[in-house]
Structures are given as C-alpha cells and as structure tokens.
Amino acid sequence: MRYLGFILLLGLFSYQPAPKFPSKLSDYGLFQGELKNQVPSTGVTPYALISPLFSDYAHKLRFIQLPTGQSVAYNPDSVFQFPVGTRIAKTFYYPMDERKPQGGRRIMETRILSHEPTGWVALPYIWNEEQTEAYLEVSGGTSLVEFKNEQGKKQQVNYVVPNMNQCKGCHERDGIMTPIGPSARQMNASMQYAHGEENQLDYWSRSNQMSGVPSTRPKFVSYIDESAAIHERVKAYLDINCAHCHNPKGPAKSSGLFLDYRYYGTTAYGMMKSPVAAGRGSGGLLYDIVAGKPNESILHYRMNSHDPGVMMPELGRTLIHQEGVALIREWIKSIH
Amino acid sequence: MKYLSVFLLFIGLSPVMGQAQFEKALQTQLILASDGDVIELEAGNFHISGSLSLEGKKKITIRGKGMDKTVLSFKDQKTGAEGIKITNCENIVLEDLTVQDSKGDLIKTMHVKDIIFRRIKAEWTGGPKAENGSYALYPVLCSNILIDSCIAIGASDAGIYVGQSQHIEVKNCIAFQNVAGIEIENSLYAEVHHNHAYGNTGGILVFDLPDLIQKKGGFVKVHDNLIEENNQSNFAPKGNIVGKVPKGTGMLILATSHVDIYDNKILNHQTVGVGIISYFMAEIAIKDKEYDPYPTAISVFNNTFERHLGRVPLEGRFAQIYRFKLRFGRDVPHVVYDGVLDPKRCGADGNYLPQHKICVHHNVNQSVANMDAEHDFKNVQRNPAALDCVQEYVKSNQF
Numbered sequence: 056m057r058y059l060g061f062i063l064l065l066g067l068f069s070y071q072p073a074p075k076f077p078s079k080l081s082d083y084g085l086f087q088g089e090l091k092n093q094v095p096s097t098g099v100t101p102y103a104l105i106s107p108l109f110s111d112y113a114h115k116l117r118f119i120q121l122p123t124g125q126s127v128a129y130n131p132d133s134v135f136q137f138p139v140g141t142r143i144a145k146t147f148y149y150p151m152d153e154r155k156p157q158g159g160r161r162i163m164e165t166r167i168l169s170h171e172p173t174g175w176v177a178l179p180y181i182w183n184e185e186q187t188e189a190y191l192e193v194s195g196g197t198s199l200v201e202f203k204n205e206q207g208k209k210q211q212v213n214y215v216v217p218n219m220n221q222c223k224g225c226h227e228r229d230g231i232m233t234p235i236g237p238s239a240r241q242m243n244a245s246m247q248y249a250h251g252e253e254n255q256l257d258y259w260s261r262s263n264q265m266s267g268v269p270s271t272r273p274k275f276v277s278y279i280d281e282s283a284a285i286h287e288r289v290k291a292y293l294d295i296n297c298a299h300c301h302n303p304k305g306p307a308k309s310s311g312l313f314l315d316y317r318y319y320g321t322t323a324y325g326m327m328k329s330p331v332a333a334g335r336g337s338g339g340l341l342y343d344i345v346a347g348k349p350n351e352s353i354l355h356y357r358m359n360s361h362d363p364g365v366m367m368p369e370l371g372r373t374l375i376h377q378e379g380v381a382l383i384r385e386w387i388k389s390i391h
Numbered sequence: 392m393k394y395l396s397v398f399l400l401f402i403g404l405s406p407v408m409g410q411a412q413f414e415k416a417l418q419t420q421l422i423l424a425s426d427g428d429v430i431e432l433e434a435g436n437f438h439i440s441g442s443l444s445l446e447g448k449k450k451i452t453i454r455g456k457g458m459d460k461t462v463l464s465f466k467d468q469k470t471g472a473e474g475i476k477i478t479n480c481e482n483i484v485l486e487d488l489t490v491q492d493s494k495g496d497l498i499k500t501m502h503v504k505d506i507i508f509r510r511i512k513a514e515w516t517g518g519p520k521a522e523n524g525s526y527a528l529y530p531v532l533c534s535n536i537l538i539d540s541c542i543a544i545g546a547s548d549a550g551i552y553v554g555q556s557q558h559i560e561v562k563n564c565i566a567f568q569n570v571a572g573i574e575i576e577n578s579l580y581a582e583v584h585h586n587h588a589y590g591n592t593g594g595i596l597v598f599d600l601p602d603l604i605q606k607k608g609g610f611v612k613v614h615d616n617l618i619e620e621n622n623q624s625n626f627a628p629k630g631n632i633v634g635k636v637p638k639g640t641g642m643l644i645l646a647t648s649h650v651d652i653y654d655n656k657i658l659n660h661q662t663v664g665v666g667i668i669s670y671f672m673a674e675i676a677i678k679d680k681e682y683d684p685y686p687t688a689i690s691v692f693n694n695t696f697e698r699h700l701g702r703v704p705l706e707g708r709f710a711q712i713y714r715f716k717l718r719f720g721r722d723v724p725h726v727v728y729d730g731v732l733d734p735k736r737c738g739a740d741g742n743y744l745p746q747h748k749i750c751v752h753h754n755v756n757q758s759v760a761n762m763d764a765e766h767d768f769k770n771v772q773r774n775p776a777a778l779d780c781v782q783e784y785v786k787s788n789q790f
Contacts, residue, residue, distance in 0.1 A: 194418040197470075215470050219422050220446035223478070230447075230479045230502055303604070306478065309501065309531045309555055311602040322678045328602060329675055330630055334495065334525025334548050337630030353630065364494030364524055369472040 080165050080180040080189035085120060085144055091162060091186045093146055098123065100264065101248070102255055104241040105275045106291035109376040111212050112204070113147040113163065119237065120144075121264055129256070129267040134238045143168040143234055149212070152203040161200055164216045165189050168226070168234055175232040177222030194218045213373055221370055228304045235299045243274040275316075278382060289386045290316040292379060296368060312343060325354055336365050349387040358383060410438045421445045428452075432488060434460040442471025442493075449481045455488025458512045458542070465493035473499045477506070486510055492517075497546075499529040506530060508538045515545030519568045521626050526552040527569070532605070534558050542566070547626060548633050549574035550591070553581065555605035561586060570627040571596045571636065572618075577608045587617045592625045593633070593640035594618035594657075599647045600632060601670065601679035609649040610785050618642060619658040625707060635673055637662045637709035646670045648687040648747075651785045657725070658697045661704050662713065664725035665691050667749055672729050672764060674708070685733040687747040690782045695755040696725035716768035717760070724758040726751050728778060731765045742777050750782040 077083055080090065087096045095101055099120045107115060121127065122140030129135070137143075148162040167178045180189035181196055195218035204210050217224075226232050242255045256272055259265035276283035278292040297314040300307035310331050311323060318324040325343030330336070330353055338356040345351040357367040359380045366372070414437070420430055426449040434456040443463075445451060455461025465474045474493035477483055477500040486509040490497045497513040500506050513527035527543035530536050531554040540563040543550025550569035553559050559581035565588075566572030572588030574596040575581045581597075588594035595618060599608045618641045627634035636643060639661030644650050645668055657664045670677060670684035677684055700721045703713040713719065728749055736747040743749070751759045759778050763770040 193422045194415050213469070215441075218418055218444065220444035220476075220478075221442075221471075223446050224444070224476075227479075306501070308604050311604065322602060327676070327678075329632070331600065331603060331632075332525060332529075332531070332548070332552075332554060333628075333631060335521060335523075335628045336495075336525075337628050339629040341630045362494065363468055363470055363472055369495075370470070373470070 076169070076176070076178055076191060078191050080167075083142065083144075083167065085118060085142065090188060091182075093162075099144075100259070100262075101246065102237060102242060103244070103246055104236045104295070105244050106241065106278045106295050107236070108295050109372060109379055110147060111214060111372050111374045112210070112376075113149060113212075113214070114160075116144075116146040116148070117236070118144040126264050126266050127259075129239065129260075129265050129269070131239050131269075131273055134234050134236070135265075137170055137234070137237075139170050139172055141170040143237070147214075149200050149202040152207075153205045154203065154207060161202070162186055162189075163198070163200065163214050166222070175226070175234065177219060177226055177232065179216050179219065179222065181216055192216065195221065215371075215373060217370060224306055224370055225299045225368075227306050228302075236295070240273045240275045241295070243272045279378065285382070285386050285389055286319070288382060290319055292382060296376075296379065300368070325352075334364075336367075338365065344387060346390045347388060349384040352387050355380065355383055355387060411440070413437055414439050414441070414443075418443055424448055424451055426450050429454060432456070432461045432463075436462045436464060438464050438467055439474070440467055440469045442468075442473050443475045444471075445475075445477045445480060445483070447479045448483075451480065451482070452484040452486070453488075454484070454486050457487045458510055459489050461488040462491060463488065464491045465497075466491065468492075468494045472496070475499070476501075478502055481505055483507070484509065488512075489514070491515070493524050495524045496526045496529045497524060499526070499531070500533055501531050503530065503533045505535045506533055506537070508536075508541050510540050512542040513544075513550075514542070515547075517545070519545055519547075519570075519623060519626050521547055521628050523547040525549070525631075528552070529554070530559075531555055536560070537562075539563055543572070544568050546570065547628060548631055549596070552576065553578050555603060560584075566594075567591060568623060570623075570625055570633045572621065574598065574633070575608065575611055576600060577603050577605045579605075579608055579610055581608075581611045583611070583613045584615045589617070589619045589621060590623055591621045592623045592627075592638050593636040593643055594621040594660075595642045596633070596636065596645070597643070597647045597650055598632065598645040599670075599683070600645075601677055601682035601684075606679075606681050607683065608647050611647065611650045612785055613642065613650070613652045614654045616655045617658075618655055618660075620660070622659075622661050622704075632673060635708065637707050637713075638704055639663070641665060643668065644686050644689060645673070646684050646686055648683070648685075648689070649785050650686070650689045652689075652691045653693045655694045657694055659699060661698075661701065662709065662723070663727050664696045664698065665694075666727050667691075668729040669731040669764075671731055672709075683733075685731065685736070686749070687733065687736060687743065688782060689749045690784060691726055691751045692753045692781075696758070697756060698723065698725060712762075712768065717762060717771055719760070722758075724760040724773065725754070725756065726759045726778075728759070728761050729764040730761040730772075745780075746783070748780050748782050749778055750780040751778045752781060 120142045146165040148160045151159045162182045182189040195216040260268035275291040276287045278288040293314040294316040301314040313323040328343045349355040360366040429452040432455045472495035474497045484507045489512040515523035525548035533556045536559045538561045543566045546569040549571035550566035551573045554576045557579045564586045567590040572591040576598045641657040641660040641664040643666045761772040
C-alpha cells in the first residue's frame with residue numbers, strides 16, 4: 056500500500072503541464088552564448104522601465120521578442136498591445152555586491168510572458184545553483200540569497216518565486232492576463248544597446264518594431280530622481296508598484312482604491328478615503344492618506360510592513376522598500 | 392470527469408512526503424487542474440506556508456474528508472495574504488474541510504460565478520483577537536453564492552462576509568466570536584436564513600458603503616435565524632467600519648434598502664436587537680456622489696425579541712449616544728431607527744412615502760424607538776406611530 060503510494064507520488068511529480076511550454080529556459084532560444092550572460096539573440100530586444108516595480112531589491116533584465124516581421128502599435132496611455140506570438144522575458148538577479156555590479160551575480164528566476172492565441176500565459180523558470188539553466192516550476196518556490204547592499208552590509212532575502220496563479224494576481228485586467236510594464240510612459244528613455252545609446256521608442260520605431268510613434272510622447276519621471284517634483288515621483292512609484300491591482304479593472308478593484316496616476320489627488324487615490332475590507336491592514340488608522348500625516352495614513356503603514364496579512368503589495372516582496380516608504384512619507388508630509 | 396484523488400490519496404499517510412511536498416503537490420494540482428476535476432484531500436493536519444490559489448478554472452471541486460478531519464493550518468504562513476484564494480472561476484465547490492489561522496482572510500473568492508461553500512469550518516483558533524485576519528469566508532464580486540452549513544470563528548471583521556456580490560444564500564451556518572457574525576455588504580438579492588449567530592460583537596449586519604465598485608446593495612431577506620448573546624467586546628482594528636458596531640448588537644442595517652427581517656429569534660443583546668441606521672451615524676464624510684446613505688423600505692416583523700433589563704454597556708461611540716443622548720435607562724428598546732430621512736422620499740406630511748417606509752410590526756415583545764439623530768436626538772420617540780406600518784415585502788422573484 057505504502058509502496059503503491061510512492062509510485063503514484065512519482066507519477067505526480069513527473070506530471071508536466073501542457074507540453075507546448077518548454078521545460079527549460081534555453082529551449083526558447085532567446086539568448087545566445089552562455090545562458091547566464093543573458094545576451095539576447097537576434098530579434099530579441101532588451102528594454103528597461105523608467106520607474107520599475109520593487110521586488111525585494113532584485114535587479115531585472117527585460118527582453119521582448121516580437122513574432123518575425125511583425126510590429127506593435129504605439130499608444131500613449133496604456134501597455135502596448137503586443138501581437139500574438141510575442142514573448143517577454145524578465146530575469147531577476149542579485150549582484151553579489153551592489154557596489155561592484157561586475158563582480159558576479161546570482162540569477163534567481165526568469166519569467167516568460169508568452170502571448171498565445173488564447174491569451175497571455177505567465178511561466179516562472181527557476182535557475183539552478185550552477186547558473187547553467189532555468190527550469191519551469193509552475194508552483195513557484197523560495198530560496199535564500201545573500202548579497203551585500205550599497206553600504207556593504209550583508210543582506211539576506213528569502214526570495215519568493217510566485218506560482219503561475221499568483222502571476223495573474225497582478226497581471227490581470229478584467230480577468231484577462233496582460234503585461235504590466237512596457238508602456239510609452241515607462242519606455243520613453245534612452246537605453247544602452249549593442250550599437251550604442253538610443254531612446255527606446257525611437258529605436259523601436261527605427262527598427263520597424265513599433266508603428267505610429269509620434270515625436271512628442273508622455274514620460275514618467277524616475278522615482279529615485281530626487282531632482283524631479285515629488286508628486287511626479289509618487290505618481291510614477293504608486294502607478295508601477297500598486298496600480299496593476301489598484302485600478303478600476305484590476306484585482307484590487309473591490310477596495311475602491313485606485314492608484315493609477317490618472318487618479319492622483321482624488322478620494323479614489325486614497326485622500327481621506329476610509330478602508331473597505333482592510334481588516335488589521337488598517338493598523339488602527341482611519342484613512343488611506345491623511346494629508347500632512349504619514350503616521351496616520353494606511354498607505355504608509357502597509358508599505359512599511361512585512362507582515363503577510365498587512366503588507367502591500369501583498370505579493371512580490373518580503374522586505375520593506377525603505378526608499379519607497381521614505382518617498383511616500385515625504386510626499387504625505389508635503390501635501391495639505 | 393477526471394478524479395485527481397488518486398494522486399493525493401497517499402500524501403497524508405506517506406512517510407516519504409513532508410508538509411512542504413504536500414503543499415507543493417496541492418498547489419501544483421490547483422494550477423494544473425483541468426476543468427471538471429475533483430481534487431480530494433485526505434484526512435490529516437497540513438501546515439501550509441503560503442497562499443493556495445485557484446485561478447481561471449471551471450467546474451472544480453475541492454473536497455476534504457470532513458470538518459476537523461482534513462485541516463489546513465496557515466499558522467506558519469510566510470507569504471500571501473489569504474489562506475485560499477480563488478479568482479476568475481466558474482462553478483466551484485469547496486466542501487468538508489477546516490481552514491485555520493491565516494495571516495489575512497481564510498478563504499477569499501473574487502470574480503467567481505457559481506460558488507458553493509459547504510461544511511467548511513474557517514477559524515482562528517486563539518480566540519477573538521485584533522491580530523486575527525479579517526474574514527473567514529469572503530466571497531467578493533461573485534454571483535450565485537451558496538454558503539451552507541459552514542462555521543466561522545474568530546474573524547476580526549466578519550466571519551461570513553459577502554461583499555459586492557449578487558444572488559446569495561447563506562444558510563445553516565454558525566458564526567461565533569467574530570466582530571460581525573454574518574455580513575452582507577453592497578450586495579443584491581441575498582437570503583440569510585436558519586443560521587446561528589452568537590457571541591459576536593454584532594450577529595448579522597447588512598451594510599451599504601460608499602466608494603465601492605458595486606454601489607448599491609439591497610433586496611435582502613433575513614429570516615429564521617437564531618441571533619443571540621452577541622455581546623462580545625469589539626476587537627476590530629480601528630479604521631474598519633465594523634469597528635463602529637457596538638457590542639451587544641443583534642442586527643444592524645446600515646444604509647441598505649429593501650430588507651425584510653422576519654421569523655428570527657433575536658435574544659439577549661445588551662445594546663440593540665435590530666438597529667436601522669443611515670451612514671451619517673458612522674460620522675464619516677461622504678464624497679461618493681452616487682452613494683445613497685439612507686436605509687429605506689425595511690420590514691421587521693414576526694421576530695421574537697428578549698432582553699434582560701439593564702443599561703447598555705459603556706463601550707464605543709454608540710454607547711455614549713445611548714447613555715447620554717437617548718437615555719433609555721435599563722429598559723432599552725429592541726428596535727432602534729436613527730430617523731434620518733431622505734427629503735426626496737418624503738410626502739407632504741414629512742414622512743416617507745409608503746414605498747420607502749421603515750415598518751416594524753407583529754414582533755413578540757416588540758419595542759421600538761426613533762432616535763431623531765437628525766436633530767441631535769432631541770425628540771427621541773418610543774413606539775412612534777410612523778413606524779407602525781406594513782410595507783410591501785421583498786418578493787421572491789427578485790432573487
């Protein structure tokens with residue numbers, strides 16, 4: 056009886072998802088040379104966001120592969136509508152020492168967003184210790200990683216790779232899986248390519264990968280740019296870190312709190328807004344944002360927590376983003 | 392229909408598989424399940440370290456071996472806000488298991504069409520505490536919900552909470568030691584019957600709140616429930632609307648319209664048997680222009696009320712109003728209405744037009760008061776004639 060169970064368990068663990076998704080990252084052919092060097096193959100374009108999502112201080116490399124001969128249409132307002140066949144790859148890593156970016160890194164995972172005829176699918180690939188390959192792991196995983204931060208202090212992160220369902224927990228609009236980052240606002244900045252530095256939208260346009268790119272385009276500020284106006288930094292920060300769920304079509308719409316930059320300054324943006332179903336996430340506070348009073352603002356309280364029942368975002372981090380909390384704190388103090 | 396139990400059958404028994412492998416195997420099954428699958432869980436105590444999630448599936452049953460037999464404990468949860476999260480699904484059945492001690496909500500379902508919770512026990516095991524999660528069973532933005540023969544214990548907000556949903560039946564459930572036993576919020580067409588709510592701060596609540604996606608609730612029938620001794624001190628974290636519910640509340644209707652409360656036993660509540668109040672009583676500014684803060688078209692009839700003589704407990708804002716403004720003394724009325732009227736719904740006599748009236752009639756031990764909150768409680772009326780009426784009942788074809 057026990058023996059039979061064991062055999063069935065082996066059966067369970069060898070049970071693979073639909074075979075059309077490669078079990079190894081290298082099978083996609085997105086990279087040339089050694090996989091860990093993450094050098095894109097021909098037809099794979101690296102990209103970067105001006106104000107990226109915080110993910111436990113992990114660094115990220117991003118790539119897009121459009122289907123051969125196809126392009127994506129420009130739009131000024133939302134994430135680009137990439138054609139079926141598009142693949143987006145995002146690799147998460149930690150430099151061994153933040154002060155020496157060239158001194159080696161530990162790659163944790165590469166997430167593939169694949170635009171299938173039936174819609175986008177998110178697939179997490181977890182890298183092996185040897186850093187030679189990453190394997191599809193639908194149920195995600197956790198692993199401990201150590202690195203030195205910019206102050207040279209040793210940091211430990213219990214790095215969590217989300218499972219396939221949790222991917223959709225953020226990548227969702229009206230129940231449909233969708234990319235989050237690549238929009239005109241986020242990509243309207245220069246990027247270091249193999250051929251040199253160039254504005255990403257200009258390059259996409261020039262290389263016929265994007266159609267209809269105008270000369271005037273909206274742009275987010277970088278939230279780490281201290282020379283930018285603080286409310287612009289906050290708009291960018293909350294938009295990329297929160298608005299993928301907190302928008303009228305996102306998974307957190309039931310809260311009525313919308314942190315999309317377009318709602319800046321409204322009740323829906325949290326200004327003197329009472330929580331709905333925050334539970335102990337309220338921290339005993341009455342409103343999401345109280346002008347001038349970060350310590351009385353639930354937004355600040357939940358960003359400044361790592362308790363799974365309190366913290367926001369509720370996925371994708373185990374650490375507090377100190378710089379992000381400081382930014383929100385400074386902003387709330389400054390408004391009235 | 393494919394049965395997956397064959398995979399999971401031995402997990403609870405097999406020495407080759409630890410808790411972590413069980414969790415991983417179960418989560419993997421939830422991800423890879425095909426539409427129509429039944430996922431069976433063996434008896435046993437399983438410790439789960441992260442949220443379990445089911446997403447985008449149709450016709451899935453998750454079935455344990457029975458309440459208290461198959462137990463998923465989230466006591467050591469490291470990641471995720473919920474115990475179990477089910478999103479964007481259709482035709483889901485959860486039955487015969489116990490879930491415990493998650494950091495946030497125990498079972499949250501969102502955007503699910505046709506969902507059944509049956510014989511699920513959802514509990515925080517350490518007694519009523521502010522550190523407990525908000526909701527034990529929490530369908531939100533769902534339609535066609537059946538919650539049958541479930542038990543909810545210890546929620547720091549509501550044990551059974553249905554939010555922004557439509558077509559709901561909650562029956563044969565037991566809720567105790569929660570702040571709110573059962574709460575229907577911004578939801579349409581709900582029938583709550585044959586439940587036992589006791590030892591909560593408030594037994595059964597029907598609320599409409601501002602600033603939400605589903606603006607309007609209503610058409611709610613609450614009948615044949617035993618609602619008793621809900622005298623637990625309020626332990627909700629401040630900031631949450633239920634934190635304002637006074638201990639000793641049997642039922643509270645907040646700003647909802649078309650609610651019938653009948654054939655219930657509402658016994659031994661220190662503050663109020665049935666309270667009917669506008670959102671103004673919450674003392675929070677209303678900025679949502681589409682929001683309707685008035686409770687209207689409400690009938691309270693054929694219920695049995697009992698209460699021991701005694702003053703209301705002096706705890707929270709409402710208690711202060713009771714003690715210093717209403718001055719009911721020891722003989723506290725069972726049904727209390729705040730008396731704040733929507734002028735647009737009033738006739739020439741200054742009272743509500745017939746279709747909007749609040750009616751209280753034919754209850755055993757009936758006693759009613761109008762608080763006159765609109766005029767700073769100056770003209771508190773006992774057994775006012777305006778509330779002695781019969782209102783057209785919520786029709787069953789509205790369900």
